Amino acid sequence: MANWYGWMGTILRIDLSKGKITKEPLSEELAHNFVGGRGINSKILYAETGPNTDPLGPENVFIIGTGPTTGTLALGNGRFTLTCKSPLTGILGDGSGGGHFGAEVKFAGYDHVVIKGKTKKPVYLWINDDEVTIKDAKHLWGKTTWETQELIRKELGDPDIKVLAIGPAGENMANYALAIANDERVAAETGMGAVMGSKNLKAIAIRGSKSVKIAEPDKYMKLVREWHEDIEKQHLSHTHRDFGSAYLITVFNQVYNLGIKNSQELRKPDEEISHFLAQNYMPKVLVRSISCFSCRHGCQKFVVIPDGPFAGEKGLRPEYGCMASLCTQLGVFDFGFALKVTNLANQLGIDAQEAGPTIAMAMECYQRGILTKKDTDGLRLEWGNKKVILELLEKIAKREGFGNILAEGCRKAALKIGKGAEKYAYHIKGKSHPDRLTAYIPCVLGFALASRGWDHLRGSVFPHITPSLGPPKFWHYDPIYAKVVSDREHIDAAADMLEICKWLTEFELMEEGKGGVPRMAQLLSAITGVDFSEQKLHDACERNYNIERAYLVRMGLTRDDDVAPHHFYETPIPDGPSKGKILDREQFEKLKDAFYELKGGDVKTGAPKKETLEKLNLGYVARDLEKIGIYAKV
Amino acid sequence: MRRQVSTTRISVDAKKCSGCRLCEQVCTFFHEKEFNPRRARIKILINEKEGVNAPLICTQCKTCISACSRSALSWDEKLGIIKVDDKKCNACGLCIDACPECAIFLDPVSNVVNICDLCNGDPECVKWCPEDVLHFVDAGKLGIVPESLPVAH
Numbered sequence: 001m002a003n004w005y006g007w008m009g010t011i012l013r014i015d016l017s018k019g020k021i022t023k024e025p026l027s028e029e030l031a032h033n034f035v036g037g038r039g040i041n042s043k044i045l046y047a048e049t050g051p052n053t054d055p056l057g058p059e060n061v062f063i064i065g066t067g068p069t070t071g072t073l074a075l076g077n078g079r080f081t082l083t084c085k086s087p088l089t090g091i092l093g094d095g096s097g098g099g100h101f102g103a104e105v106k107f108a109g110y111d112h113v114v115i116k117g118k119t120k121k122p123v124y125l126w127i128n129d130d131e132v133t134i135k136d137a138k139h140l141w142g143k144t145t146w147e148t149q150e151l152i153r154k155e156l157g158d159p160d161i162k163v164l165a166i167g168p169a170g171e172n173m174a175n176y177a178l179a180i181a182n183d184e185r186v187a188a189e190t191g192m193g194a195v196m197g198s199k200n201l202k203a204i205a206i207r208g209s210k211s212v213k214i215a216e217p218d219k220y221m222k223l224v225r226e227w228h229e230d231i232e233k234q235h236l237s238h239t240h241r242d243f244g245s246a247y248l249i250t251v252f253n254q255v256y257n258l259g260i261k262n263s264q265e266l267r268k269p270d271e272e273i274s275h276f277l278a279q280n281y282m283p284k285v286l287v288r289s290i291s292c293f294s295c296r297h298g299c300q301k302f303v304v305i306p307d308g309p310f311a312g313e314k315g316l317r318p319e320y321g322c323m324a325s326l327c328t329q330l331g332v333f334d335f336g337f338a339l340k341v342t343n344l345a346n347q348l349g350i351d352a353q354e355a356g357p358t359i360a361m362a363m364e365c366y367q368r369g370i371l372t373k374k375d376t377d378g379l380r381l382e383w384g385n386k387k388v389i390l391e392l393l394e395k396i397a398k399r400e401g402f403g404n405i406l407a408e409g410c411r412k413a414a415l416k417i418g419k420g421a422e423k424y425a426y427h428i429k430g431k432s433h434p435d436r437l438t439a440y441i442p443c444v445l446g447f448a449l450a451s452r453g454w455d456h457l458r459g460s461v462f463p464h465i466t467p468s469l470g471p472p473k474f475w476h477y478d479p480i481y482a483k484v485v486s487d488r489e490h491i492d493a494a495a496d497m498l499e500i501c502k503w504l505t506e507f508e509l510m511e512e513g514k515g516g517v518p519r520m521a522q523l524l525s526a527i528t529g530v531d532f533s534e535q536k537l538h539d540a541c542e543r544n545y546n547i548e549r550a551y552l553v554r555m556g557l558t559r560d561d562d563v564a565p566h567h568f569y570e571t572p573i574p575d576g577p578s579k580g581k582i583l584d585r586e587q588f589e590k591l592k593d594a595f596y597e598l599k600g601g602d603v604k605t606g607a608p609k610k611e612t613l614e615k616l617n618l619g620y621v622a623r624d625l626e627k628i629g630i631y632a633k634v
Numbered sequence: 635m636r637r638q639v640s641t642t643r644i645s646v647d648a649k650k651c652s653g654c655r656l657c658e659q660v661c662t663f664f665h666e667k668e669f670n671p672r673r674a675r676i677k678i679l680i681n682e683k684e685g686v687n688a689p690l691i692c693t694q695c696k697t698c699i700s701a702c703s704r705s706a707l708s709w710d711e712k713l714g715i716i717k718v719d720d721k722k723c724n725a726c727g728l729c730i731d732a733c734p735e736c737a738i739f740l741d742p743v744s745n746v747v748n749i750c751d752l753c754n755g756d757p758e759c760v761k762w763c764p765e766d767v768l769h770f771v772d773a774g775k776l777g778i779v780p781e782s783l784p785v786a787h
Contacts, residue, residue, distance in 0.1 A: 072669050073659050100655070100680070107670060146683060159679065183682045209742035211670035217663070287685055289765060291654030296764035298652040302685030314685065 006068030017117030067499030076501025078292030099185030107208030167349025215529025256576025310336030325356025331383030482594035559606030701732030
């Protein structure tokens with residue numbers, strides 16, 4: 001295709017070992033079948049890495065993906081996806097970020113950037129439209145993410161340059177180190193920063209002056225306006241805008257579902273933690289709304305702590321994930337500390353959602369005498385000890401002493417600690433999360449089936465966004481839930497391929513018949529000029545599911561890995577209306593059967609069936625699986 | 635010599651600005667039917683660490699007109715805007731340097747300068763601004779008295 005609309009039409013490839021920079025045309029086949037963003041990223045990951053790839057070796061790829069909507073006017077178009085084989089989980093790894101970085105990649109003229117190899121010395125990349133240079137980063141090594149971005153902007157003489165950087169955690173290859181764009185916009189999950197560190201790649205600076213073209217401008221504008229108007233009507237959209245995901249702390253606490261002290265407790269009386277609830281602290285700390293690129297939602301808030309021990313601390317309000325992981329799960333209920341610890345994690349370049357559960361596991365081991373001060377460099381790992389939490393983050397980033405064990409991530413750290421510590425390590429496929437067992441089973445089903453480990457963004461369904469099912473039924477294992485999760489997995493995949501924010505696609509679901517894949521298909525067609533029927537986008541979602549699934553199958557994963565964390569099955573809920581409940585393994589497995597069938601997978605193994613792959617133009621994937629004997633007995 | 639007063643202009647309440655840059659996007663889209671913030675006639679300077687966003691927009695002060703050595707810029711009395719003659723502009727940057735608002739931008743595609751033209755009297759950025767930062771107002775009502783400022787030479 002000579003003229004690209006939506007897509008820029010170019011993949012930038014950089015081989016750091018050889019210092020070679022090439023520009024590869026985006027193929028029509030790739031764009032039509034995998035759309036963009038996470039879709040094309042996962043396809044490249046599947047094609048270029050495998051079971052033998054060392055996640056921290058030069059052969060691993062580091063892929064930046066933008067979607068056809070990135071850099072336009074569509075709601076929440078500021079997303080980008082980083083994809084690598086994960087050093088944390090050893091399987092598919094990716095992290096999605098917001099802000100302005102993704103759009104700048106497009107404006108520089110690229111849909112995807114694929115980085116391989118490793119330099120001998122620390123470097124950073126400077127992508128200035130067509131000019132790409134590998135620059136010395138010796139002076140940046142050891143610096144925090146914030147310092148790095150500032151120094152690079154100064155050095156290149158433009159405050160407007162967008163920078164993706166790693167901190168000390170990435171340099172030292174802590175397994176869950178993250179990459180951060182423009183100070184606050186993290187692509188946090190599954191250790192993307194560690195992969196950058198393994199390549200000696202400190203940062204990527206980018207500036208672009210090219211245009212994203214729209215195939216049908218008038219039709220496109222009409223769709224965007226309608227979408228904006230519909231979002232405005234959503235009640236939840238306003239709650240989200242005012243409080244961010246942090247209001248979930250309030251909600252989860254009310255329904256006895258807040259993870260406290262490594263999920264040993266699940267509720268605190270509201271009056272005891274009132275200053276930790278968004279509706280109470282927001283009016284005191286709010287400075288102004290902050291938006292991602294070209295999004296009218298403004299769900300981020302810039303805040304300053306007015307008083308207390310963390311007075312003067314400022315930054316973007318932490319989200320639920322950070323507050324649950326690094327506060328409630330560690331026994332802290334202090335918003336000032338939440339901001340302080342989030343800022344520190346961002347500066348060091350650590351994923352809060354893995355660091356929190358890992359520290360929580362260690363604290364529970366300390367509580368139970370599995371760990372003592374002798375094991376922890378003299379630190380007292382007591383619940384709520386803020387000083388120790390901050391110190392542990394520094395140690396993790398430096399992989400120093402006890403921090404070197406925690407830097408492995410929750411699963412591997414527990415194995416290293418031994419003495420039964422695994423019992424307190426909660427993860428799915430090696431990835432942790434601050435959530436607890438919830439009474440709404442489709443939510444748990446989504447957790448278990450997500451391709452990158454424990455994840456609420458790939459099929460997990462919350463009761464408030466499935467109004468078509470009527471009032472939510474708790475502790476039900478209704479067969480319809482398999483379809484609900486499968487559909488939701490589609491919507492999330494479509495959002496990730498177009499690179500639209502999940503918050504805004506989730507709200508879409510509130511209004512029946514207006515949201516999800518059909519609307520995204522219309523938008524995609526107007527932007528790209530390619531006729532993306534609803535079916536064509538659905539097929540792309542199926543393709544994305546199956547190629548990610550096949551990637552895991554090649555690593556030896558089966559349906560036995562699609563399980564909830566062990567405490568969901570074993571530890572009865574201690575309190576509240578669901579007291580005594582556990583996840584029913586047998587019924588849960590039946591829901592999984594139905595899910596695999598819906599996805600055209602083999603119920604026995606969870607692997608995609610040969611005919612499913614062939615139907616989706618993924619014959620080459622079927623042949624790969626055939627070679628490793630997946631279809632031998634069929 | 636005193637400045638003349640244009641009747642209308644875009645006012646900025648910077649403390650509310652969320653830095654979403656929708657204004658940059660709709661500005662380019664209105665003028666060029668594509669998306670490219672560097673072709674926009676408005677710009678948001680962002681400092682995420684400090685949470686500060688600064689919109690840069692033309693106030694029709696006309697300083698640029700006298701700075702141009704090629705008479706490429708002129709004052710359109712009827713629309714109350716500065717007009718750019720694409721044929722005369724050679725992208726020398728004198729106006730960009732002279733602009734007290736840092737609100738003149740070199741278009742990377744056409745290679746001439748872009749200055750806010752108020753979108754034929756109904757500015758897109760004002761219509762789209764989600765945080766109520768931009769307003770299209772009568773200059774006299776702003777409480778600013780541009781006549782009292784001397785024109786730069």
